[in-house]
Amino acid sequence: MGKLPAIIGTLPMMIVAIGVFVIGIAFTVVLSFTNTKFFLINIDFVGMRQYDILWSTPRWLQSVANIWLYGFGHIGLCVVLGFLLAVAMDQRIRGEDTFRTIFLYPFALSAVITGLVWQLMLDPIWGLQAYVRSLGFADFTFAPLANGSTALYGMIIASTWNGVGVTMAILLAGLRGVDEEIWKAAKIDGIPTWRTYISIVIPMMRGATATALVLLVVNTVRTFDIVIAMTGGGPGISTQMPATYVIDSINARNVAQGTAGATVMLLPIAALILLQAFFRWRAARIKARAV
Amino acid sequence: MKLIMSATALLAAALLGGTSVRAADVEVVHWWTSGGEQAAVSVFANEFDATGDKWIDGAIALGETARATVMQRALGGDPPDASQFNPGRQYEELIAAGLLLDLTPLAESEGWADFVRPAQIAEPCLIDGKWWCVPVNIHMQNWAWASVAAFQKAGLEVPTTWDDYLGALPKLQEAGVIPFAVGGDGGGWQISLLANQLILAQLGAETVEKIWKDKDLELAGGADVLKAFQTLKGLGEYADDGSPNRSWADTTSLVIQGEAALQVMGDWAQGEFQVAGQKPGVDYACLLGPLVAEPKYVRTGGDIFVFFKQNDPEVERAQLSLASLMVNPRTQALFNTAKGSAPIRDDVDMSLANDCMKAAIDVLKQDGSVVPDANQWRNEAFTTAQNAIFSDLIYNDATTPEAAQAQFVELLRNAE
Structure with missing residues (x-):
């Protein structure tokens, strides 16, 4: 009887989890084996055909390559710059609160606004390039979005500007969590500051780093709005992402193809969940043996 | 007694009013948002408003976006009353799903098949003997x-x-x-x-x-x-x-x-x-x-309009009235002159069209040119x-x- 309130309390969440996630995902996977166009009429099962088409479509292959490059670039930059900023903030500087607000502020803007602002700044006709040229440097060239081979880097700059503040805040919290005594002990032993950071403090910040990484990875996989706002996937297909491919396919009334893409997007996440479950199970077994 | 009398009178007035004014809103989704396109679409809007019904403008920039929006709304059971498409296969699922208003009776009574020319322009709308859409212009892309x-x-x-x-x-x-x-x-x-x-x-x-x-x-x-x-x-x-x-x-x-x-x-x-x-x-x-x-x-490409079934006789009447208005010679002349396109019929006064358009219409009239x-x-x-x-x-x-x-x-x- 005592469990009833708990059940009632979790019911909405269970309905959402089962209704939206389980049924929604099941629908997506099933539709990906059909020839569904848009409305649920005249549907035939076609086996793996949608996947064959998917992996022979240049735009999808480009999207997959893009998200790896974008992911490594964006996450790497956020972690490195975020850590450096956090260390700088940790020097007990004056006006720390002000700086923290300034660095965190971009995150309050949606990816669409971020994308539009940076699109204008990187635009060859109105942006930074035109401004510097107007100062007299006629040969100055900085318009990454105009070129297919550099557009993705332009997008990494914008998304890093947007996300680095949060990484900084999380890592700063991690730094503050390190015991003052450790710093004192390292000082007495004559260990240089940079060495203390790398060999002692960073390993102690594992929790904060993991939190920051998880947030960044989730942000990367769902990359969609910044692409739409900055480049529309262009020039050509050079900044397309899996998510834009899925949405465009569905909008072009090729739902089955879109769901095939969505199912493939689900795989790495499913693999991570299974891996995590496996490690948990193994840890539990080791614990059980030890007893 | 007095109350019942006046209530009856009110009801009668309401009924009379309902039949004499006869006005309905028709929501039309299209992607005509540039300066020239707005000039053209306001021809439709103004001409239609003059008939007593009301054109509710649903402009959505970029064809891809507009069509996706209309499709999502149709799937969700809330389609607009009318929507622009390009002639061809963009609306084939809508026909198959039975969501579109059949325009055949109107088209037959007005004889669309006789005046829409060349035949290739009618084909995308006239499918297996039924009219599913209204061609409004002929755009030449080359x-x-x-x-x-x-x-x-x-x-x-x-x-x-x-x-x-x-x-x-x-x-x-x-x-x-x-x-x-x-x-x-x-x-x-x-x-x-x-x-x-x-x-x-x-x-x-x-x-x-x-x-x-x-x-x-x-x-x-x-x-x-x-x-x-x-x-x-x-x-x-x-x-x-x-x-x-x-x-x-x-x-x-x-x-x-x-x-x-x-x-x-x-x-x-x-x-x-x-x-x-x-x-x-x-x-x-x-x-x-x-x-x-x-x-x-x-x-040739161009634009067509489909009309969604709305299960409301008053709206349906207004939809058919709009469909009829879109092909009438006067609207065709005004609309196409503003749009830079060719009309879908020959008996249209295109004296306002410029030399470019007149040259193109001459080519269009040649056999096998389309x-x-x-x-x-x-x-x-x-x-x-x-x-x-x-x-x-x-x-x-x-x-x-x-x-x-x-x-x-x-x-x-x-x-x-």
Whole structure:
């Protein structure tokens, strides 16, 4: 009887989890084996055909390559710059609160606004390039979005500007969590500051780093709005992402193809969940043996 | 008693009012948002409002976005009353799903089949003897628009053939104008349009249909088509840095201002020149073909409207009234003059149309001159993928014409 309130309390969440996630995902996977166009009429099962088409479509292959490059670039930059900023903030500087607000502020803007602002700044006709040229440097060239081979880097700059503040805040919290005594002990032993950071403090910040990484990875996989706002996937297909491919396919009334893409997007996440479950199970077994 | 009397009187008045005023709102979704297009769509809106019903404007920028929105609303059970599409296969699922209002009785009583010409314009709406949509215009896509001032700046005459133009590209660049104006928004439909005209120019009207209609892979993978891909790649090198995500109208305005020399775009671009107050032959040149000395064929597309079933007799009456209004000669003349397109019937006073349009209408009247665009044969999923291939070719330095052609053949092989 005592469990009833708990059940009632979790019911909405269970309905959402089962209704939206389980049924929604099941629908997506099933539709990906059909020839569904848009409305649920005249549907035939076609086996793996949608996947064959998917992996022979240049735009999808480009999207997959893009998200790896974008992911490594964006996450790497956020972690490195975020850590450096956090260390700088940790020097007990004056006006720390002000700086923290300034660095965190971009995150309050949606990816669409971020994308539009940076699109204008990187635009060859109105942006930074035109401004510097107007100062007299006629040969100055900085318009990454105009070129297919550099557009993705332009997008990494914008998304890093947007996300680095949060990484900084999380890592700063991690730094503050390190015991003052450790710093004192390292000082007495004559260990240089940079060495203390790398060999002692960073390993102690594992929790904060993991939190920051998880947030960044989730942000990367769902990359969609910044692409739409900055480049529309262009020039050509050079900044397309899996998510834009899925949405465009569905909008072009090729739902089955879109769901095939969505199912493939689900795989790495499913693999991570299974891996995590496996490690948990193994840890539990080791614990059980030890007893 | 008195109360019942007055209540009856009120009810009667309401009933009378209901039958005499007869007004309904009709929500129309379309993607006509540029200056010239707005001038055209307000013809429909004003003419329709004058009948007593009300045009509720649902403009959504970019065709791809507008169509996706309409489809999502239809799937969700809340479609607009009417919606624009391009003639062809964009609305085939709507017909199959039974969501559209059958316009056959209206079309038969007004004799649409007799006055809509040429027959290729009626075909996308008249399917198995039933009218499912209203063709409102004929757009000709195989045009190039050139700025006279831009060519003068480079000391050149406006070219009349592709060879002249391709030869002029370096000189235009030296003179500081953008030699070739193109935009890459919406996944690259402008580039597909250009590529389709280049392939048409390469193959001619008789053979070009075999690619999109019959999926002739050998022809699509052949040397003639490769030449069109190579020309496209070459033109891409003369596009400006602002090109990748630019709309067609912004691109046209570069030509209007004389900053760019030439743009390949459908005749809807004409509306922009008109709004800017420019004169053909003086400020700009219109080159049908595109860039063919004696053009013999027109690549036709256009716009149609479908009407969604609404289960409300009053709305249905207003929908049919709008459908009828869209094809009447007066609306056709006003609308098409503003839009830069050709009317769907012959008995229309086109005295207001300019020389460009009159020349095109003459070509249109010739037998065998009409080449419907790829939308007629292939669905939107194909179009989206085709856009990606062509825009990748033009904007990605590493993509060769040969590689893009191989992708194009593969796409055709899988096309449904």
